[in-house]
Structure formats: structure tokens, C-alpha cells
Amino acid sequence: MPETHSPVRALRLGVAGPVGTGKSSLIATLCRALSEDLRLGVITNDIYTDEDARFLRSEGVLEPERIRAVETGACPHTAIRDDVTANLLAAEDLERDFAPLDVVIIESGGDNLTATFSPALVDAQLFVLDVAGGGDVARKGGPGIARADLLVVNKTDLAPYVGVDVPQMVADAESAREGRAVLALSRTDASAISTLRQWVLDILAAHRSGTHTPVDPGPMAPHSHSDEEGGWFVHTHDEDTHTHTHADASH
Structure with a gap:
């Protein structure tokens, strides 16, 4: 029998994107969709507060102890790209305290279109935009938009209220990403949530088999x-x- 690859730790999944794009709500949606089948932990990043962690705990998506906060005290990208020590320690603590975990989701503090995770911290990353930020944002590019493992166009249910053509925004995103995966998402869209859930399961399977290679989207x-x-x-x-x-x- 061929030897199989069995990683000693959980998949670490980064969630990045500008302020207000719905990263915390997306993570809550992911936890609801996956928690019956997978053992999860969450780490949030904010400059001076644990507000995102408190929001997720209040949503009841996981046991409160499985949701931990890192206060970066500096530019939000610092702790996910420049010096990832605090997040690595938080992830290791979670995995030790609740072993075995399947996935640790790490949320970036809200930053700009250039913020991405170091591959030394996460195995895969998704970048979140939202329609309320404007339909033209996707075609402006940047390392997160262009090369994250998945780009999520979030809050599509708001499109009629902000005058955004979602199919056009998705098409612009696909062009900017040269065919890499793009998902239009709303927390009220069961089909899109199912697609996101399957994407995570597929990445997890590839991580466990050793066929997924973390990719650095590029310097800020x-x-x-x-x-x-x-x-x-x-x-x-x-x-x-x-x-x-x-x-x-x-x-």
C-alpha cells in the first residue's frame, strides 16, 4: 500500500479583505455550515479590540473557548504577514487545547486591497469584497483579488439597493483573477453557502493528502x-x- 500523507495539524484558512466586507459574518456562516462535520477553531485579529471574537461568540456558532482574539496593536496586516508569531502561537494553542481540530479559521483585521496572509501562517486564503463597496472594486486588482485561493463577492442581496450588477462584478473579478475561483455569496443564499462549504472541504482534503501547496499572493x-x-x-x-x-x- 502506498504511504499517505497525514499532516500533524489542522488546515489553517485565512479570511482577508477590507473593512466592512462581512468577514466576521462570513466566518459565522462557514461555522454553521461546517460545525456538524468538522472540528473548528477561529482566531480573529483587530488592532485594539476583541470585538470580532465577541461577535462570533454571541452568534453561538462554536463553543466560546474555540474563538480567540489577537490584538495586533499595529497595522492589521502586520500580524498576518510581517510577523505572524502571535497568530501562530494562537493557532498552536487552539490545536493543543482542542486536539484534534480539522480547520482553524484566521480572520485578518480589516485592511485595504493589498493585505494578504503569509503562507507561513495559512495553508489557503480567501479574500472578501462586498457589493456595497462598489461594482468597480473587483477590476481594480491587487494581490488578494488576483491571487487568493478564492475571491468572495459578498452581500449580493444588497446589490439592488446599491446599484451593482453582480454578474458584471463577478465577470470583472474572473478577468482580474485569470480564471481563479470566484464566488458570489449572500448569507441568505443556500446554494452559494453550499458551494463555499464544498470548497473548504475540497481544500481540506487536498491539505490532508499533501496535494495542496500554500501560495503567496505576493508582497503588499x-x-x-x-x-x-x-x-x-x-x-x-x-x-x-x-x-x-x-x-x-x-x-
Whole structure:
């Protein structure tokens, strides 16, 4: 009999996307869809709060102890890409406390279109947009949109109220992703939820068989942040060293 690959840890699934795209609600939907068949844990990331973790606990989607929060204290992408230590420790603690787990879902703090997970942290990642952010967002591209394992166009039930053509937004996303998977989703759409559930099960099966390879969507593009004195700094990432620097852009 051929030897089979049996990973010693759970699949780690990253969920990233801008603020307000519905990442926490999507994770709640995923937990409801999967919790009867899989052993799950969740880690949330916020800068100064555990609000997303408290929301998920209040939804009753998992035992409260299986939902843990990381407070990054810095740019949201820092703890999912630059220095993933806090999230790695949180994932290892969850897997030790509730062994064996099948999937640990890690939610990024809300960031911009360039934020992606390091493959040192997650085995697969999905990137979340929503129709309320505008139908043109999908074609603007960026590493998360272009190369995450799955792109979710969320809150499709709101499309009539914000004037977005969902099929066109999905077509733009498919073009930006060069054929990689895109899913239009609403938490009221049972068929789309079923598709998302099957996607996770397929990724999990590939992870267990050793046929899934984590892919780095690419380094973040330079972007700006304000400082406490009201100035602005350009935040850049070094592709080779994975460090980041700040250059004064206040003038």
C-alpha cells in the first residue's frame, strides 16, 4: 500500500479583505455550515479590540473557548504577514487545547486591497469584497483579488439597493483573477453557502493528502498611513526580506 500523507495539524484558512466586507459574518456562516462535520477553531485579529471574537461568540456558532482574539496593536496586516508569531502561537494553542481540530479559521483585521496572509501562517486564503463597496472594486486588482485561493463577492442581496450588477462584478473579478475561483455569496443564499462549504472541504482534503501547496499572493504594494501627529507615512515592504519601512510622506 502506498504511504499517505497525514499532516500533524489542522488546515489553517485565512479570511482577508477590507473593512466592512462581512468577514466576521462570513466566518459565522462557514461555522454553521461546517460545525456538524468538522472540528473548528477561529482566531480573529483587530488592532485594539476583541470585538470580532465577541461577535462570533454571541452568534453561538462554536463553543466560546474555540474563538480567540489577537490584538495586533499595529497595522492589521502586520500580524498576518510581517510577523505572524502571535497568530501562530494562537493557532498552536487552539490545536493543543482542542486536539484534534480539522480547520482553524484566521480572520485578518480589516485592511485595504493589498493585505494578504503569509503562507507561513495559512495553508489557503480567501479574500472578501462586498457589493456595497462598489461594482468597480473587483477590476481594480491587487494581490488578494488576483491571487487568493478564492475571491468572495459578498452581500449580493444588497446589490439592488446599491446599484451593482453582480454578474458584471463577478465577470470583472474572473478577468482580474485569470480564471481563479470566484464566488458570489449572500448569507441568505443556500446554494452559494453550499458551494463555499464544498470548497473548504475540497481544500481540506487536498491539505490532508499533501496535494495542496500554500501560495503567496505576493508582497503588499506601498501604501500610506497617518501618524499620531497628523502626518502621513508611506509604508513599503521589501519583497526579499519581508521587512517593512516607513518613509515620511507628509510633504
